[in-house]
Amino acid sequence: MGTVGVAGGGSTKVANPGKATILALGKAFPHQLVMQDYLVDGYFRDTNCDDPVLKQKLTRLCKTTTVKTRYVVMSEEILKKYPELAVEGLPTVKQRLDICNDAVTRMAVEASQACLKNWGRSPSDITHLVYVSSSEARLPGGDLYLAKGLGLSPETQRVMLYFVGCSGGVAGLRVAKDIAENNPGSRVLLATSETTIIGFKPPSAERPYDLVGVALFGDGAGAMIIGSDPVLGYEKPLFELHTAIQQFLPNTEKTIDGRLTEEGISFKLARELPQIIEDNIEGFCKKLMEVDGFPDKEYNKMFWAVHPGGPAILNRMEKRLDLSPEKLNASRRALMDYGNASSNTIVYVLEYMIEESLKMKKENQGDDDEWGLILAFGPGISFEGVLARNLTG
Template identity: 85%
Template structure:
């Protein structure tokens, strides 16, 4: 992975490596409906029709999932309405997210190119597990990190968790000269898997949209020349929550796992507030709303409606959200992980343009995600590979 054509600003955090990992089960979207209804012993034709329609509108083509026929044979109660199953779910989830996080982190550290002993801090993000000690400790043990590694755990932040993790890792890297922070995200939908129910039409959105996986990023300031290759500089990060929107994304841990309700108003609320939020970051480099198309856009793809509204509101050229749409099609909305996949696709696109001797002039851009709260997370970033 090449990079580092532009020099990072002294003392500013940079992304030094990216990695990802997935469970073995690949689901083709066209076969999802039949499999889901068979596995949950449901034969409601109306619900089946609704899910079929949703599967097309999500634009997802493939997803990876931990759930399998073997798991359902061992835990048939997961497909039965109303049974207390949180213990069983966590038994599966806790183990699965650790394994995926280890694999993503190993891939990332390999691309970073320095020994694992160089990792000084760990930021671990998940909305798919719950235990004491937390997944951060199991990941540190599984990777063989030093017992002196400083650990931070971000739980239940949903889709904004990946960019929140980047914000925290940036602060750590910049306040601890010489440090190297491993950010790991890991998610599985088993924590919220449920049979279809006509009383819960919003469950079908999750069934059509969400995927499993893990992501990892190494972050540090002042990259070592000829050893580390910085990909993006994390210049400025901000967070903003919208008062009185707590019920728009409503998730609760119950005896049956996590129950989510997503309001139909979500895309509209994001659209109504996106310009003001982005403006705060853009003005730092003297950009205004006329400059949206002069920037790159690494946006967490919560769903096609959010991307479509953002594109229309900001009058973005279609290719600006290309990496986000590609990540959504290939992996679904994998919650906190997805921003890692978006950034990887952006790096890939940079390399392709370089090989074809095409100029990529988007030096500045935004890394964005939206989560429960409703919370906006944003980072003004520099593409160092242009």
């Protein structure tokens, strides 16, 4: 597995006293890189399926998702060891969890190590751990195995968010913000880790919606360090987390439906999901912004770090909020390079956001957008949002 991280760079903006800030980012991936152009043939070969109608449907979906590359834990070695994963209807949850529990811990440790390296301080300075995953299930949970893998103190206070799906990264950020601001001097490690093996299945005409996931989702891990009152000279704040809120939309429980069964996780994503998000996104953003009296509808004067659930969601948001095309650049790049990696993806979006801010500063292309929104949507349907300041530009 390889690890990648982003350093903070210089910071000319100063964080407000007592407000939580993101102090470092890091990410990690499994070694298997999948090119979208070759995915269809490989998937149908691995699952011994030759249904031309399903193959044509997946080929079409692979183009519409805009994904170019993804990382996955699944490999020829795994399928040789567990051939039952590619057979319809076999009880395989034990086998899946044997693979997933190990893989997500390994990726979470590597992403956290990359993050700690960028932070520049000792793991012993971590006081709290927030761990997010929808790809494992065990007691004790992955939070303990991650703490052990990093050599954290046994007194590190842990919080675990399981099965919150795509909104998990921003939900974890909201929880970490609360911890950091209510425990002066604390440093919170937020780690997310996901693998699609928990839901890998052969194609089936009875489950055409499965092909959307095959064309869209990827694996990996992400990590952030969150704390208030950065130590000057030692820490370089990246984003200030000003306000965070969560909201669920009543009577949408079936729109994103996930079930853990004997055959792993089964997902159903309703067709109306992008429309529901489009119909509710402006009201949610207004609620998030009005907490601090932020000017209404000045959307193009803000940055947008949006979890890229899929291109339809990004397109609908762009249209509803009348955003300039470049506003969702970081989200579209993350989707193209990593697919929808569930809770991890917001880390990749924020990295691209920093990269673009520093590039603008270097090229003297005027002021970047200091204020913006960090957003994600998950089962519930739950909206997660943070009103934030970019401190890197």
